[in-house]
Amino acid sequence: xxxVSQSPRYKVAKRGQDVALRCDPISGHVSLFWYQQxxxxxxxxxxxxxxxxQLDKSGLPSDRFFAERPxxxxxTLKIQRTQQEDSAVYLCASSPTVGALxxxxxxTFGAGSRLTVL
Amino acid sequence: GQNIDQPxxxxxxxxxxxxxxxxxxTSGFNGLFWYQQxxxxxxTFLSYNVxxxxxxxxxxxxxxxxxxxxxxxxxxxxxxxxxxSYLCAVMDSGAGSYQLTFGKGTKLSVxx
Numbered sequence: 383x384x385x386v387s388q389s390p391r392y393k394v395a396k397r398g399q400d401v402a403l404r405c406d407p408i409s410g411h412v413s414l415f416w417y418q419q420x421x422x423x424x425x426x427x428x429x430x431x432x433x434x435x436q437l438d439k440s441g442l443p444s445d446r447f448f449a450e451r452p453x454x455x456x457x458t459l460k461i462q463r464t465q466q467e468d469s470a471v472y473l474c475a476s477s478p479t480v481g482a483l484x485x486x487x488x489x490t491f492g493a494g495s496r497l498t499v500l
Numbered sequence: 501g502q503n504i505d506q507p508x509x510x511x512x513x514x515x516x517x518x519x520x521x522x523x524x525x526t527s528g529f530n531g532l533f534w535y536q537q538x539x540x541x542x543x544t545f546l547s548y549n550v551x552x553x554x555x556x557x558x559x560x561x562x563x564x565x566x567x568x569x570x571x572x573x574x575x576x577x578x579x580x581x582x583x584x585s586y587l588c589a590v591m592d593s594g595a596g597s598y599q600l601t602f603g604k605g606t607k608l609s610v611x612x
Contacts, residue, residue: 386542415599424504424587424602425543438599473542482530482598483591485548489533489600493542 384408386492388474394498395464403459403495405474412480415489416449416459417473425473431457432480464499471496504603506588511609512578520573520606522588530593533600534562534573537585546573546586575608583610 387406395401407414413432417425418441427441433454442449446465451457461468471494479487503525512518524532531550535543549555549564549571561574575582585607589600 413598417602422604424589424604427599427601430599441599477598480598482593483533483600484531484550488545488548490545491535491542493540 386474386476386490388472388492388495390495391493392496392498394500396500397465398463400460400462401464401497403461403472403474403497405457405459405492407455407457407474407476408478408490409455411476411478411490412454413477414451414457415475415477416457417475417491418443419471419473419494421470428459428472461497464497466499469497469499504588504590504601506586506603506606508604509607509609511611512575514578514580514610514612516578517574517576518578518608520575520586520588520608522571522573522603524569524571524588524590524603526569526590526592526601528593529566529569529590531591532562532564532571533589533591534560534571535587535589535602537587537605539584543587578610580610580612583608 416428419425430438431451446462448460473494475489475491506522534546537543547562554563559576585605587605588603
């Protein structure tokens with residue numbers, strides 16, 4: 383696609399429910415990142431995929447968070463037993479190649495999925 | 501770990517020039533990025549600096565001093581549409597994966 387597409391754009395969940403957030407990266411992009419952005423804050427790193435391999439999940443806040451990218455394109459971020467502190471915007475981003483991000487290998491973000499946990 | 505500091509809010513007048521500063525501390529610097537984010541929208545790439553000096557791109561310029569751990573984003577001929585949050589982000593070669601670490605963002609309000 384022309385850009386990074388995320389769905390749903392808005393999700394309201396009751397505490398304890400499971401949610402799944404989808405990311406469609408730019409076609410052909412190898413690298414995919416998930417970030418969490420709390421209100422009034424900058425994005426914080428959650429996890430990184432190179433094709434289908436999850437190479438870094440050091441930012442996932444707990445074992446309730448799980449991400450996958452089984453065919454190296456679409457990715458899903460799943461949050462089990464949601465808590466109020468999980469309320470945030472979840473941003474997906476992709477870049478065309480592996481390796482360091484540069485002015486040529488730019489990270490392109492989607493508009494995010496806003497999760498509200500009641 | 502990393503520490504990235506930028507002012508929380510700034511206000512400037514339409515047509516004026518504004519400079520948004522960013523200071524950082526990293527274990528292994530590998531590039532600095534500026535992104536623009538309008539409320540409720542995706543962050544969009546503005547600039548990239550890896551060497552000391554000024555990079556100019558239209559109305560926007562970005563400066564880097566690696567020895568001082570300092571960057572700024574300069575916006576000229578401000579327009580109302582420039583009202584947004586501006587995010588400073590650093591790539592740290594010691595961070596493991598190729599992730600960006602972001603500051604908290606500077607919310608810029610452009611007034612008539």
